[in-house]
Amino acid sequence: MNPVWVVDDEKTVRWVLEKALNKEGLPVRVFSDGITALEALDQGEQPSVVLTDVRMPGRDGFTLMAEIKARAPSTPVIIMTAFTDLDTTVAAFQRGAFDYLAKPFDVEAAILTIRRAAQERADARPQEDQAGRGALMPSHAPAMQEVFRAIGRLAASRATVLITGESGTGKELIARALHQHSQRATGPFIAVNAAAIPRDLLEAELFGHERGAFTGAVQARRGRFEEARGGTLFLDEIGDMPAELQTRLLRVLAEGSFYRVGGTQALTVDVRVVAATHQPLERRVAQGSFREDLFHRLNVIRLRLPPLRERREDIASLAAHFLSASAAELGVPVRTLSPEALEALERFDYPGNIRQLENICQWLTVMAPSRTVERRDLPPEVLDADFGAGLAGSRVDADAAAPAAGLPQEQAGPEWTAALGEDARRRLGRQEPCVMETLSMSFERAVISAALAYSGGRRGEAARRLGIGRNTLARKCRELGVDAGGADECPVRINRTGH
Structure with missing residues (x-):
């Protein structure tokens, strides 16, 4: 078992906990401040559990917990404090604390809490390892295959890498993969988001x-x-770095040295820099907001991550992974997607990319009423987009059929969409609630009724022509109040064989 870390500026607290843990046969290491604890973490030491005070000089307990979670997410952190107000208690749990000990606390109760934290981490480790392996999953998309090949080629390189791609495409995952497959894998991986830190503190x-x-x-x-x-320093959203810091960064990349703020001694470090941006840096260079010489220093090797809409073949496997991971996190059964729900997810364009798909899967894990997710269970943004795609597809079909019906092609189709728009405007003007749901149901009712009429009431044929499952058709008929005519497949087959 790795040691339990006790971080507290009070010598008495450190002494009592150290003695109690040693008596229980639990390894322990004590720190008088958060900075020395983080230094030990950076040097490769791994605690099993961390107990930290909230108010300490240098870095407070909440800041320490955030940095520990950023570097070792599975490490449970127990907060200790003499300030037992509601805000502090709530903040501790909101920021990811495993538990909360109010000073003065019972030592035996503290030991039980530590053992529980260590046991839960041990129980969760196989699951966490599996999730970690799945974070950068195999991909069938050609663009991602190129990225994987580039990571392999860069394994022995020290070259600076620039990762480009839309927000949510997984740029930090690629940066971590570059680090883990490099000769620096035993060193630290430090991530900094230049857009998330105030410029005067960056x-x-x-x-x-x-x-x-x-x-x-x-x-x-x-x-x-x-x-x-x-190790590796990952500079995310490098395009948002202030101009004055761009100059300092350029010097580090060119000379490998820098000065601390207020310092007079140059410090030399051996660091590989991986930068990422969702912005077109060439345009920012042309606009004068990004240094051209820094751009060329960063742009030694460029990796472009494709948006999720360019790798739709990966949506099914990514969704299955995220549904499994969110179910494990919440301790609930894993949701599975019906064919109709998966088709709708594969048609969606994902402006938020992989991050948005992960959020959708977490939403479904919480909100879906049953273990099988149907199309109607999907979040509104997916259903709205899918309904719009359905209208567009129906209009194309109507336009294609217009000559056979003897209608000018430019007049067939737009009539009903114009009528639909007018109906929507009237309903919105009356401030009706749930206009989208009402019109969606009307649309489905009309299409299903037409398919049943066309197939002579044969539900199997109607379902095949609509491109949905027969059970889905039957369920929609019940929900929408459509009379399916009671026709079944068996009487039709018997009649066709002459029996």
Whole structure:
């Protein structure tokens, strides 16, 4: 078992917990502040459980917990504090704490909490390992195959890599894969989002600061470049980096050295930089908002991640993975997609890409009423887009059939869509609720009734012509109040054989 880490600036608390844990036969390591604990984490040490005080000099317990979760997400963190107000308690759990100990606490109860945290982590590890392997799943898309091949070629390289792609395409996953398959895999992987940190704090975040460098700098602090020594530094949303920091970053890439904020001694680090952006950096260079020399320093090797709409063949396997992962996280049965639901998901364009698909799967795990997800169970944004696609497809069919019906092609089809739009406007003007649901049901009722009439009431044939399952047709008839005529397949087959 890895040691339990106790992080508290109170010597008495450290001493009591250390003695109690040793008595229980549990390995323990104590730290007087969060900075030294993070340094140990960066050097490869792995705690089984972390107990941390909230209010400490340097980095408070919540900041420490966030950084531990960013680097070792499976590590349970137990918060200790003498400030037992509601806000602190709620904040602890909202930020991912395993449990909360109010000082003064019973030592035996604390030991039980530590054992429970360690056991739950041990029980969850096989599941977490499986999820980690599935995070960068095999892909059948040619564009992703090129990305995988590039990762393999870059395994022995120290070249700077620029990852481009829309938001949500998995740029950080690719950066982590580059790190894990490189010769730096044993070193740290440090991720920084340049767009998420206020510009006046980003410099100190990247390069660190000396004591007294600015108000509040009560002690020296290492920056992300130092923390990534011997490993990989992932700079996400590099296109949002302020101009003054671009100059400093250029010097690090060119010379491998930098100064802390307020420092006078140059620091040299061995770090591989992987940058990512969803913005067209060439355009920002042309606009003067991004340094051209920095762009060329970053753009040594470029990997473009395709949006999910360009790799629809992967949607089924990704959805199955995300449904399994979210079910395991929530402790509920895994949802499966009906063919109609999967077809709708595969038609959706995913402006949020893989992240949006993952969010949809989490939504379905919570909101779907049964283990089999039907099309009607999908979230509104998918259903609305799928309904629009259905209208477009129906219009194309009507236009194609117009000459056979003796109608000018430009007049067949638009009439009913214009009528539908007018009906929608009237309903919206009356402030009717659920206009989309009402019109969707009307549309389905009309199409199903037409298919049943065309097939002479034979539900199997109607379902095949509509491209849906027979059970789905029967369910929709019940839901929409459509009379299916009671026709079955067997009487038809018997009549056709002459019996």
